[in-house]
Amino acid sequence: MPEPDRIQDYLRRLTPLSRNNLLTELERLEVCDTAWSGFAIVVEKLRAEFRKDGQTQNRDNPSRHFFAPLEPLLVDGAPEHANSGRILRGSLAPIWEWISRNLLPTMARDYVNEMNRLIAADNLREAGRVSATFQTKVVKSLEGTLASSDGADLARAKLAIYTASRTVYDDVTKMLCVLRARDALAKFSDALPASIRKFDDPQVTKISELLDAFGKKHADALPFALALVATRLKTPWQLIRLATKAAPSKNAADIAATPYAITVSMVLDRMDDNRSALRVSLRNERILVAKSILTEMYDTEYALQVRIDRLDEADWGKRLQNLMSAVSALVEAEVNRFPDEVDHVLASRSLRSHQSLAGRLTHLAWKGRDVVSDGAAYWKKLVGQ
Numbered sequence: 001m002p003e004p005d006r007i008q009d010y011l012r013r014l015t016p017l018s019r020n021n022l023l024t025e026l027e028r029l030e031v032c033d034t035a036w037s038g039f040a041i042v043v044e045k046l047r048a049e050f051r052k053d054g055q056t057q058n059r060d061n062p063s064r065h066f067f068a069p070l071e072p073l074l075v076d077g078a079p080e081h082a083n084s085g086r087i088l089r090g091s092l093a094p095i096w097e098w099i100s101r102n103l104l105p106t107m108a109r110d111y112v113n114e115m116n117r118l119i120a121a122d123n124l125r126e127a128g129r130v131s132a133t134f135q136t137k138v139v140k141s142l143e144g145t146l147a148s149s150d151g152a153d154l155a156r157a158k159l160a161i162y163t164a165s166r167t168v169y170d171d172v173t174k175m176l177c178v179l180r181a182r183d184a185l186a187k188f189s190d191a192l193p194a195s196i197r198k199f200d201d202p203q204v205t206k207i208s209e210l211l212d213a214f215g216k217k218h219a220d221a222l223p224f225a226l227a228l229v230a231t232r233l234k235t236p237w238q239l240i241r242l243a244t245k246a247a248p249s250k251n252a253a254d255i256a257a258t259p260y261a262i263t264v265s266m267v268l269d270r271m272d273d274n275r276s277a278l279r280v281s282l283r284n285e286r287i288l289v290a291k292s293i294l295t296e297m298y299d300t301e302y303a304l305q306v307r308i309d310r311l312d313e314a315d316w317g318k319r320l321q322n323l324m325s326a327v328s329a330l331v332e333a334e335v336n337r338f339p340d341e342v343d344h345v346l347a348s349r350s351l352r353s354h355q356s357l358a359g360r361l362t363h364l365a366w367k368g369r370d371v372v373s374d375g376a377a378y379w380k381k382l383v384g385q
Contacts, residue, residue: 007041019046024093062115063096065131066138069182070175072189073227075273083273084266085223085230087178091171094162098172102158104141107134135179142176174224181221188214189228196229199238204245211242211260223262236270237300239263244307252314264308264316271300271323278327282334290334291346297327298352 011019023046075086100108111134118127145151156169178185191210196203207229215222230239242260244250255261274293281290301324304311311317331346 008045011042011045020093022046024090061119062112062131063092065115065119065127066096066111066134067092068131069135069185070178072231073178073224082265083269084262085225085227086269087171087174088165088167091163091165091168094159094165094168095172095175097162098155098159099138103145104138107137135182139176139179142172146173146176177221178224181218181224184214184218185221185224185228188225192228192232194232195234196232197234199233199235199241201245204241208242208246208260215259223266226260226263226266230266230270235299236296237267237303240267240304240307250307250309252308252310252316255308256314256316264304267300267304268316268319268323271297271320275323275327275330279330282330287346294327294331294346297324302352 026043074089159168214225240263243255243258243263246258247254278293
């Protein structure tokens with residue numbers, strides 16, 4: 001293990017920006033369960049510098065203003081799996097480095113100088129205008145750069161200088177899509193309820209109408225609009241109701257043919273993120289956090305199995321099975337660390353609430369309500385055509 005004094009000396013030689021990027025990259029590796037001797041010491045020292053009083057290393061600086069339209073869509077997940085409609089927070093630092101050093105170095109320098117002046121003067125309105133102008137310049141530059149295969153390959157090569165993440169290029173393309181539709185996404189977000197405690201039929205109908213209108217003009221940005229809806233839901237898995245309600249039956253094939261079938265993949269994306277978070281929580285012995293994550297995953301698994309018929313025949317079902325097998329292995333490894341006579345909280349049947357009497361009654365209620373409400377809605381749609 002490296003000596004703490006030598007680590008401190010090494011970190012002191014780096015610029016603040018380099019230490020910032022190093023912390024981002026180390027946290028990405030932590031989520032991926034990739035670490036080495038002395039890893040924790042380095043992360044601890046960097047967090048002590050950049051996360052004092054709960055602040056983040058990107059607090060109120062020019063890059064933070066530039067990425068503001070992406071903020072509601074950011075996720076702290078592992079880069080190994082897809083995340084439809086979401087952008088990895090860990091991708092922002094290398095993307096900003098690439099913009100500043102390779103894509104538009106002169107314009108980026110002018111932008112940073114101007115923004116620093118406006119931030120110091122607390123002129124947020126003008127800062128917003130300057131940020132929007134620079135966002136437009138970046139969009140136009142990206143459209144030109146990524147239009148050819150050579151340009152895209154060069155972008156990948158340059159991004160690889162700043163991060164080992166294999167998904168950062170995909171996040172650049174997502175960023176381009178979001179910045180193009182930033183005004184429409186902001187308007188859509190404003191039209192959504194601040195919080196949706198129960199995603200029932202009236203709410204599903206209302207949100208579907210908003211999504212239909214948005215999709216007509218910004219079809220490529222629809223996954224991001226769906227991600228905004230997901231942030232308002234108290235129960236994340238209920239996002240799939242946008243797809244199940246639009247389908248003529250509960251069969252997976254019928255649901256997959258609806259305009260919002262991607263919501264099922266998005267719910268599975270969240271489960272994949274939770275799987276990574278569960279692994280980190282168990283490694284750090286944060287059992288209560290792990291319990292909360294595990295409960296949500298069990299509830300989501302059950303909801304998917306109840307709401308989608310013939311799920312096991314679809315790719316969604318295969319992915320769900322692989323996810324839950326990985327979760328079972330994590331839980332089993334944790335429980336086996338203790339003697340058999342010790343009851344581990346993660347082995348409790350109470351975490352699977354659907355196995356209780358109330359859960360079974362809820363299952364019957366769901367099936368009956370789905371048959372009536374979803375069937376009636378589809379019949380009404382057919383009659384109206």
